[in-house]
Amino acid sequence: xxxxxxxxxxxxxxxxxxxxxxxxxxxxxxxxxxxxxxxxxxxxxxxxxxxxxxxxxxxxxxxxxxxxxxxxxxxxxxxxxxxxxxxxxxxxxxxxxxxxxxxxxxxxxxxxxxxxxxxxxxxxxxxxxxxxxxxxxxxxxxxxxxxxxxxxxxxxxxxxxxxxxxxxxxxxxxxxxxxxxxxxxxxxxxxxxxxxxxxxxxxxxxxxxxxxxxxxxxxxxxxxxxxxxxxxxxxxxxxxxxxxxxxxxxxxxxxxxxxxxxxxxxxxxxxxxxxxxxxxxxxxxxxxxxxxxxxxxxxxxxxxxxxxxxxxxxxxxxxxxxxxx
Amino acid sequence: xxxxxxxxxxxxxxxxxxxxxxxxxxxxxxxxxxxxxxxxxxxxxxxxxxxxxxxxxxxxxxxxxxxxxxxxxxxxxxxxxxxxxxxxxxxxxxxxxxxxxxxxxxxxxxxxxxxxxxxxxxxxxxxxxxxxxxxxxxxxxxxxxxxxxxxxxxxxxxxxxxxxxxxxxxxxxxxxxxxxxxxxxxxxxxxxxxxxxxxxxxxxxxxxxxxxxxxxxxxxxxxxxxxxxxxxxxxxxxxxxxxxxxxxxx
Numbered sequence: 001x002x003x004x005x006x007x008x009x010x011x012x013x014x015x016x017x018x019x020x021x022x023x024x025x026x027x028x029x030x031x032x033x034x035x036x037x038x039x040x041x042x043x044x045x046x047x048x049x050x051x052x053x054x055x056x057x058x059x060x061x062x063x064x065x066x067x068x069x070x071x072x073x074x075x076x077x078x079x080x081x082x083x084x085x086x087x088x089x090x091x092x093x094x095x096x097x098x099x100x101x102x103x104x105x106x107x108x109x110x111x112x113x114x115x116x117x118x119x120x121x122x123x124x125x126x127x128x129x130x131x132x133x134x135x136x137x138x139x140x141x142x143x144x145x146x147x148x149x150x151x152x153x154x155x156x157x158x159x160x161x162x163x164x165x166x167x168x169x170x171x172x173x174x175x176x177x178x179x180x181x182x183x184x185x186x187x188x189x190x191x192x193x194x195x196x197x198x199x200x201x202x203x204x205x206x207x208x209x210x211x212x213x214x215x216x217x218x219x220x221x222x223x224x225x226x227x228x229x230x231x232x233x234x235x236x237x238x239x240x241x242x243x244x245x246x247x248x249x250x251x252x253x254x255x256x257x258x259x260x261x262x263x264x265x266x267x268x269x270x271x272x273x274x275x276x277x278x279x280x281x282x283x284x285x286x287x288x289x290x291x292x293x294x295x296x297x298x299x300x301x302x303x304x305x306x307x308x309x310x311x312x313x314x315x316x317x318x319x320x321x322x323x324x325x
Numbered sequence: 326x327x328x329x330x331x332x333x334x335x336x337x338x339x340x341x342x343x344x345x346x347x348x349x350x351x352x353x354x355x356x357x358x359x360x361x362x363x364x365x366x367x368x369x370x371x372x373x374x375x376x377x378x379x380x381x382x383x384x385x386x387x388x389x390x391x392x393x394x395x396x397x398x399x400x401x402x403x404x405x406x407x408x409x410x411x412x413x414x415x416x417x418x419x420x421x422x423x424x425x426x427x428x429x430x431x432x433x434x435x436x437x438x439x440x441x442x443x444x445x446x447x448x449x450x451x452x453x454x455x456x457x458x459x460x461x462x463x464x465x466x467x468x469x470x471x472x473x474x475x476x477x478x479x480x481x482x483x484x485x486x487x488x489x490x491x492x493x494x495x496x497x498x499x500x501x502x503x504x505x506x507x508x509x510x511x512x513x514x515x516x517x518x519x520x521x522x523x524x525x526x527x528x529x530x531x532x533x534x535x536x537x538x539x540x541x542x543x544x545x546x547x548x549x550x551x552x553x554x555x556x557x558x559x560x561x562x563x564x565x566x567x568x569x570x571x572x573x574x575x
Contacts, residue, residue, distance in 0.1 A: 072490070073490065075465070075492075079459075099485075099486060100468065100483070100484060100485035100486055100490075101485065103451045103467065103468075104455060104467045104468070104483075106452070107420065107424075107450075107451070107452035107453075107454075107455040107456045107459070108455050108456070108458075108459050108465070110420075110421055110452070110456060111421060111424065111455070111456040111459035111460055112459060114421070115421075115536075116419045116420075116421055116535075116536040116537045117420060117421065117450070117452055118418075118537060119420075119449070119450040119451060119452055120449060120450070120451075132540070136449075136545070137447060137448050137449065137542070138336070138342045138351070138446070138447055139338070139446070139449065140545060141341065141342040141545070142342045142344065142351065142542050142543065142544060142545065143542070143543045143544075143545050144418070144448075144539055144541075144542055144543075145539070145540045145541040145542075145543065146418055146537050146538060146539055146540060147537075147538050147540055148536065148537060149535075149536045149537070149538055150536040184462075184463070184464035184465070184494065185464045185465065185466055185492050185493065185494040185498075186492065186493045186494075187490050187491065187492050188480075188491050188492070188493055189490070189491040190485070190488060190489075190490050190491075191482075191488050191489050191490075191491065192487060192488040198487065199486035199487045201486060202486055202487075205574075229575065241504075247505070248470075248503075248504040248505040249484055249505075251504070254338045254446060255338060255362045255363070255446070255504060256504070258449075262574045263568070263572075263574040263575070272339070273338075273339055273340075273341065274338045274339060280545065280548065281545075283572075283574065284568070284572045284574050285548075285551070286564065286568070292553070297551065297553065298551070299548060299551070300551045301548070301549070301551040301552075301572065302551060302552065302554050302564055302567055302568070302572075303551060303552070303553045303554060304553070304554055304555060304556070304557075304560045304561065304564055305553055305555075305556045305557075306556050306557040306558065306560070307557070310557060310558045311557065311558050311560070311561060313558075314558035314559075314561040315558075315561040315564065315565070317561075318561045318562050318564075318565040319565055319575065321565075322565050322569055322575060323575065
């Protein structure tokens, strides 16, 4: 039996969406290898595991580690706990979401287990009893296909990539122990960004502005359009960030974030190769630009050629109307 | 203050990627190589810390081919004191194999701070820094956007989705630098001249066998041809109709 461990993620006691994605991906591996899925939930207790329905995403067991020191991310304690569980369970693979937490956690676990790690994976499979993955490299300009030559295979999954289906499994909840370990670093506080908004890497819709915005004051247009969608995050091109118009957390592209939303709207962005690399896996791409020859139109599914200062307010109005009706 | 900065030689981010004849790696012919952009934030932070302390040494360590000496020279032109090249023909996909070689070099080096860029612009694993920290049993904070040090005690802010985490740690420690931490300097002409005389120690390394094998490198699936819906604000209504009825995303 080749059991798979899926590491979930909670914030303030609520399981994040990536948790079900990790469990679902683990389910695919378990089915390929003929095994079971354990979902690992780490927190301070009182986590709403039932609401997340991890059994419905494919977990046979849900192992809950409740420890007062695990309310927010505790890098050393989480890593030790995952590594200990991985050793106890003798898993063939450990699946972690490639979020800010997961990207910090997975390499620590890999080093503790002396196991190879494939990060930010977008496809997962089994061939000849071995775990195989695909991952974008060069910020999506190429796809690398890899095979694990040893177990356990550690994999971190790009958020928003795995579409969770239905897998009716028991999801039996059991308690699991926290590993005792000295904390070398301590998270003292978690602060929401001033805008308190959605992160570009996780939003279903991203509206980004570029050099064509001509100045930070005009980003209100982009924010209004994002607001009209209701569930959109505001992004920016490198040019807009380097000019100091927007915070770097919003930068989309090779030296910023890679995003895969359902809808990406590029406003006043010409489409430099490093920007296209960061958003080309979006499901649908819309571009508004005054230059018909801008490279962004070659990446876009739908384009409007025109002055963004005229087009965007009208688009905002039309989106509002469509969503209201 | 003795600081190590681990850097990587990567293709320029404006480069198009072509698959090499082996079908598993990128063709390097005619490609310009640079210091991975996030590593520049790490170098800048090290230089500023040394300048603030008024004394100390900044050492860059690169694992890569002979040509990575040029990457080390660029770091030296920014102000880094000396360089170490861990010479390997190729950098494997197994980040842990790389981390072990770096950890072996850094262990016992007496470094107060070991810095990395958040991610390498080529493989974007974001793994080697925290792996090295684990192997050396040192405190580690990743994706640092703000850093305050008071003596040996540090407070770092690391970026998370929609906010930051505030993290306390003590030196010696491993940090990975994110964009926003500082504004990397450009090498000065004086710096470029001085870099030519600075020492680079070349140490051939034998890496552990990679347990992650690259089967193939592929071009990403091409997107289907898009279309211009129209010109000017009057096209907005038609675009919204298409997003709703054809693309079904609103």
